[in-house]
Amino acid sequence: MTFTGDKRMRFNAVLIAFLFLLAVAVPCAHAQKPKKKAAEAKPTVVLLPVILHVTKIEGDFTASIKIIDVVANEVVMSKSDICRKCAIVDVVEKLRSLASGEKAEKSPEPVVKAPAEKEQPGKAAGGNEMELNFWNSVKDSDNPEDFKAYLESYPKGSFAPLAKSRIAALKKSAGQTSKLPPPPRETAGGDSSNKEVAVWNSVKESTNPEDIEVYLQAYPKGVFASIANKRLIAMKKAAEEAKHRGMVYVKKGGGGFWMDKYLVTQESYDKVIGINPSHFKNCPKCPVEQVSWTEADTYCKKVGSVLPKEKDWKYAASEGGKNTWAGTSSESELGEYAWYLVNSGNKTHPVGQKRPNGLGLYDMSGNVWEWMADWYDNEQKYRVLGGGSWFSDAVGLRVAVRNYGTPVTHGSGLGFRCVQYYIYPLSLYPLTL
Numbered sequence: 001m002t003f004t005g006d007k008r009m010r011f012n013a014v015l016i017a018f019l020f021l022l023a024v025a026v027p028c029a030h031a032q033k034p035k036k037k038a039a040e041a042k043p044t045v046v047l048l049p050v051i052l053h054v055t056k057i058e059g060d061f062t063a064s065i066k067i068i069d070v071v072a073n074e075v076v077m078s079k080s081d082i083c084r085k086c087a088i089v090d091v092v093e094k095l096r097s098l099a100s101g102e103k104a105e106k107s108p109e110p111v112v113k114a115p116a117e118k119e120q121p122g123k124a125a126g127g128n129e130m131e132l133n134f135w136n137s138v139k140d141s142d143n144p145e146d147f148k149a150y151l152e153s154y155p156k157g158s159f160a161p162l163a164k165s166r167i168a169a170l171k172k173s174a175g176q177t178s179k180l181p182p183p184p185r186e187t188a189g190g191d192s193s194n195k196e197v198a199v200w201n202s203v204k205e206s207t208n209p210e211d212i213e214v215y216l217q218a219y220p221k222g223v224f225a226s227i228a229n230k231r232l233i234a235m236k237k238a239a240e241e242a243k244h245r246g247m248v249y250v251k252k253g254g255g256g257f258w259m260d261k262y263l264v265t266q267e268s269y270d271k272v273i274g275i276n277p278s279h280f281k282n283c284p285k286c287p288v289e290q291v292s293w294t295e296a297d298t299y300c301k302k303v304g305s306v307l308p309k310e311k312d313w314k315y316a317a318s319e320g321g322k323n324t325w326a327g328t329s330s331e332s333e334l335g336e337y338a339w340y341l342v343n344s345g346n347k348t349h350p351v352g353q354k355r356p357n358g359l360g361l362y363d364m365s366g367n368v369w370e371w372m373a374d375w376y377d378n379e380q381k382y383r384v385l386g387g388g389s390w391f392s393d394a395v396g397l398r399v400a401v402r403n404y405g406t407p408v409t410h411g412s413g414l415g416f417r418c419v420q421y422y423i424y425p426l427s428l429y430p431l432t433l
Helices: 007-031 088-100 129-138 144-153 160-173 192-203 209-218 225-244 266-273 293-302 310-318 331-336
Strands: 002-004 050-057 060-069 074-083 247-250 257-260 369-375 383-386 403-405
Touching (some): 074 088, 160 192, 192 209, 293 369
Parallel strands (some): 002 050
Antiparallel strands (some): 050 060, 247 257, 369 383, 383 403
């Protein structure tokens, strides 16, 4: 008989053992004594050692009893139960009831455990911490190889359907076609609700409607189905409004975003801010320039948008890393997509006159440099510029090239466009129930 827990439990060890022998062992011995049916009948002696274990944790006791047939070398009975906030005498009664089987419900049959099976990747039901950490490390990635790595480690993991969806979305946005994966199926067992919560937590902040659809396909009557449907309706409505405002949806792993199809024009800037600061005036459809980062940020916020993050701007300009310049990787074709030193005539030109890139975005290379939301190398002094302008050469128009300026820098080659990351009102559709 063993005891674990508070030190004061040791004081009662002998008492419990003694009481148990009186309350259980002796009555059981009398009850099991065979009656004489005939003079020649001989009693069969079977040794049945009893193993008792009592554990106390924060005022609660766990009592267990195991009876072993040493002749047959097998467990005859193994039972355990919890006695919450019990006194010592209650623990003894709990042990007695376990031994005699006097509980109201049927006592469970002895459980014979199979040999321990080596844990396989993907058998992470119930919230495997390693799997969750792995997923959190790749869920916002733009690289499909990261999601493939997750699937290799956890082919049947809780986030496997979402990982497949992200791979498909990334390939599609990079010009490759791929069908969405089938929705995950609920499996028998108590972990289905946990899986639903895990899937929902992974998509609830996404701005990609396809992520929400993955959840709804898997759990059409799930706990979060109502709010998911509201989100989807709001997303589709906002999508129509964004298209009307001349924005393009850019799909991206971890949630896409809406981006202005064109650079902000002199006409649009004057309408919102009430002034046209441009050097090249009298061209309403030309991009506004002579605009500082602070002024560009103010404009975007006035129209319900923000300046793009550098990584998102580059993703959109290069079509997910597909091209060197916006629309092409061939310098001989650059003039079809961009106004720059070779063809600009030393001035800006109306937006949308050149070919768009594969995502439908115009002038992502050339015409004017574009302000980004980010600080340049976290120096907290300069803001990032990208894309090149009418006076840049071909090298300056490369998507990978970074330029910079102070938040109050102005220039005849500095303009911008806006993006919208949240396409539904969070105040109306909160992230949790």
